[in-house]
Amino acid sequence: MPSTVWFTDLSARPGNSLIDKTGALLRAAGIRERTGRGALTAVKLHFGEKGNTAFIRPIFVRKVVEEIAAAGGRPFLTDTNTLYVGTRSNAVDHLNTAITNGFAWAVAGAPLVVADGLRGESAVRVPIAGKIFREVPIGAEIAHADAMVVVTHFKGHELCGFGGTLKNLGMGCASRSGKLSQHSSVSPAVDPSGCTGCGTCVAHCPSGAIAVVAAKAAISPESCIGCAGCIVVCPEGTVNVNWNEASSTVQRKMVEHALGAVSGKRSSSLFLSFVTQVSPYCDCYGHNDRPVSPDVGILASDDPVALDQACVDLVIRASGIDPFRATHPSVDWSIQLSCAEELGLGTRTYRLETL
Ligand code: SF4
Ligand code: SF4
Numbered sequence: 001m002p003s004t005v006w007f008t009d010l011s012a013r014p015g016n017s018l019i020d021k022t023g024a025l026l027r028a029a030g031i032r033e034r035t036g037r038g039a040l041t042a043v044k045l046h047f048g049e050k051g052n053t054a055f056i057r058p059i060f061v062r063k064v065v066e067e068i069a070a071a072g073g074r075p076f077l078t079d080t081n082t083l084y085v086g087t088r089s090n091a092v093d094h095l096n097t098a099i100t101n102g103f104a105w106a107v108a109g110a111p112l113v114v115a116d117g118l119r120g121e122s123a124v125r126v127p128i129a130g131k132i133f134r135e136v137p138i139g140a141e142i143a144h145a146d147a148m149v150v151v152t153h154f155k156g157h158e159l160c161g162f163g164g165t166l167k168n169l170g171m172g173c174a175s176r177s178g179k180l181s182q183h184s185s186v187s188p189a190v191d192p193s194g195c196t197g198c199g200t201c202v203a204h205c206p207s208g209a210i211a212v213v214a215a216k217a218a219i220s221p222e223s224c225i226g227c228a229g230c231i232v233v234c235p236e237g238t239v240n241v242n243w244n245e246a247s248s249t250v251q252r253k254m255v256e257h258a259l260g261a262v263s264g265k266r267s268s269s270l271f272l273s274f275v276t277q278v279s280p281y282c283d284c285y286g287h288n289d290r291p292v293s294p295d296v297g298i299l300a301s302d303d304p305v306a307l308d309q310a311c312v313d314l315v316i317r318a319s320g321i322d323p324f325r326a327t328h329p330s331v332d333w334s335i336q337l338s339c340a341e342e343l344g345l346g347t348r349t350y351r352l353e354t355l
Contacts, residue, residue, distance in 0.1 A: 002349040003303035004029075005310040009354075010276070010297055019063050022298055024355055026067045026272065029300035031149065034270045035073035039146035042078045043068070043110065044168060046153065047098035050087040051286030054279045056153050058102040064149055064272065065110040073147060075110045077103060079172060080139040081120035081232075082284060083179040083241060089232045091118045115139030119229060120176030126260035130343065132253055136260035137178040147268035148261075150304070154273050154311045156280040156292055159183075159250045161324040161333025162315075163282045164308035165271045166340055170258035180228040182253040184242045187224035188231055192216045194238030201230040201239060251336040258304065259343050271307050272300045275314060280327045292323035305346030309337055 006028045008021045035041045043064055048055030061077065068075040077098070081089055088094040091114035098112055105111060116122045116139035124143035125135045142148065150168050157163035171179060180188070187209070190201075197215030209223035210230060217239075219230070230239045245253070262269050275296035279288040293315045301307040312333065316322050324333055337348050 001347070002351045003301060003306035003347050005299055005301040005303070005306050005350045005352050007299050007310070007352050007354050008297055010295055018298070019060060021355065022060055022063045023067055025298055025300045026064065026270070028353070028355060029270055030302060031067050031270055032071045034268050034302065035068045035147045035149065036071035039073045039268065041068050041073040041075045041147040041149060042115070042142050042145035043075050044142065044148055044150045044172060045077055045079055046168065046172060046283050047079055047088065047094070047103050048101045048283050049286045050097050050100060052283050052288050054153060054155060054277045054288035055101065055283045056151055056274050058107045060274070061103065061108045061151060064151055065108060068149060076113045077108055077110050078113045078115045078139070078141055080116040080174065081114060081176055083176055083183065083228055083231065084284070085232055085237050086284070087286070090120070113141050115141040115173070116175040119232065121227065121229065123175035123177065126263045128256060128259045128263065130256035130259060133256050136257045137175040138173050138257070138260050139175050142173045142261060146265065148265055150269065150271045152271070152273045153283060154275045154315070155278050155282060156324050156327050157282045158328055159247050159331065160254065160336055161328050161331040162312055164311055165273055165304040166255055166258050166308050166336050169261040169304060170254035170256070173261035174257045176228040176232070177226050178257055180226050180241065182245070182250055182257060184244050186242045186244060187219050187221045187226065188228065188239050189242055190217045190219060191238045191240060194236045196236060198235065200233050200235060204229050204233045247331045248335050252339050255336055255340040255343060255345065258340065259345055262345070270300065270302055271304045272298070273307055273311050274298050275311050278315060278323070292327055293319045301350070303346035303350070305337060305340045305348055306350035309348045310350050310352060
């Protein structure tokens with residue numbers, strides 16, 4: 001049976017702005033039924049790396065917040081810390097970046113909570129019936145939320161072809177160790193040329209996997225539990241992820257984490273996707289290149305698989321080509337959709353309802 005995906009284009013007129021249309025889209029997709037009754041509701045976002053301008057404008061997020069509050073819910077804005085060293089790799093930098101990018105309470109109307117804590121170590125291991133994983137680590141405050149509205153900027157991605165709602169769920173809700181296990185099957189590695197032997201990583205490592213010998217740190221792969229903490233605590237930025245997973249495996253692992261992210265709140269989750277400023281790479285970069293597609297519109301659904309399928313179909317239709325395969329020719333983006341469908345996250349068959 002097809003899922004319903006609600007769609008609005010970017011036309012607007014006096015009395016019916018794009019913000020008004022966003023509210024109408026959310027109500028049509030069932031936000032009143034999926035949040036409310038005092039539910040602590042995670043509004044899962046990507047606040048944008050500092051320097052990036054393609055992330056969703058906070059004024060749209062305010063409308064999401066208002067709709068949740070009107071339904072009786074208690075919304076908070078949230079994301080998890082990044083795997084790599086950047087402007088969102090710990091909660092302090094993350095919140096400062098979010099506010100710099102406009103996600104202050106005065107604009108968005110809701111408090112900010114970093115879902116996996118100060119250094120990305122606050123996670124709940126959620127049991128799942130995956131083909132690769134039997135449990136996945138999800139940012140604790142997302143796992144503990146009663147309801148979730150996932151707000152996504154649909155764009156290209158170098159490992160997944162496109163980054164949509166499934167990526168916002170799977171990669172975006174995973175704690176740092178979950179992100180590491182999606183990208184790599186081996187432990188991080190120290191580049192000795194940058195190592196000063198300061199020992200910060202040794203003090204931080206929860207499994208005693210790092211030793212400093214002759215003023216250079218080395219990681220024992222046998223002892224490493226893959227928490228990824230050493231990557232972000234190193235003051236020299238000389239501990240690196242071994243980016244060794246193939247795109248197909250990253251996509252499979254990602255959707256298994258997405259399954260964990262919605263676990264326990266499948267009936268209290270809603271997904272909203274902005275197909276605008278479709279940049280070739282993800283918003284984790286501190287810049288965004290020119291769009292690879294014309295702007296398409298805004299979509300919402302209670303089915304994350306149907307929503308991503310509809311977004312990619314509309315991009316291809318508007319572009320006249322598949323800009324994601326053109327930009328990332330070695331990546332088959334359909335893997336994330338077929339794997340998610342196999343896992344029961346949703347269906348690729350949908351009915352588009354235009355508002
Ligand atoms: S990833 Fe975690 S467990 Fe592994 S070496 Fe680094 S700090 Fe230690
Ligand atoms: S924290 Fe970085 S610089 Fe310090 S010992 Fe570890 S790898 Fe070397």
